[in-house]
Amino acid sequence: xxxxxxxxxQSLGLVLVAYLFVCLMTASVRQxxxxxxxxxxxxxxxxxxxELLLFCVPGQLLFVLLGCFxxxxxxxxxAYLLAATTTALLQCQLFAEAFGxxxxxxxxxxxxxxxxxxxxxxxxxxxxxxxxLERISRVRRSHSCG
Numbered sequence: 434x435x436x437x438x439x440x441x442x443q444s445l446g447l448v449l450v451a452y453l454f455v456c457l458m459t460a461s462v463r464q465x466x467x468x469x470x471x472x473x474x475x476x477x478x479x480x481x482x483x484e485l486l487l488f489c490v491p492g493q494l495l496f497v498l499l500g501c502f503x504x505x506x507x508x509x510x511x512a513y514l515l516a517a518t519t520t521a522l523l524q525c526q527l528f529a530e531a532f533g534x535x536x537x538x539x540x541x542x543x544x545x546x547x548x549x550x551x552x553x554x555x556x557x558x559x560x561x562x563x564x565x566l567e568r569i570s571r572v573r574r575s576h577s578c579g
Contacts, residue, residue, distance in 0.1 A: 440501055454521050455471055492520030
């Protein structure tokens with residue numbers, strides 16, 4: 434049960450990764466300065482922040498599911514990277530319409546591929562949160578067992 438709680442907390446880092454990735458991707462595609470502002474969506478009643486959170490849920494669930502089975506740090510980081518890449522792909526799908534009219538699936542994958550450096554940069558705080566919470570969990574577990 435403790436591991437599930439830790440994985441749920443760690444999965445919240447994917448929201449931060451997604452937010453930073455979208456901001457970096459927007460600056461890259463529009464060739465403008467970096468800003469902590471999400472691009473607007475075309476639908477009139479849509480909210481970019483709410484949509485970003487909604488599109489993070491599949492990656493979070495994937496990480497929690499895989500992370501509950503892994504104890505080794507390498508496998509845990511691999512699960513986090515898989516979940517972050519899935520989340521970034523969904524964010525590309527969501528925000529692509531802000532950069533143009535229609536996008537095919539191949540163009541969405543191309544958008545993700547072109548913005549891989551942005552994803553790697555956005556992963557830094559998420560991986561720091563993952564590592565920090567994992568260390569705290571292990572220290573607490575070792576002190577409670579002894």
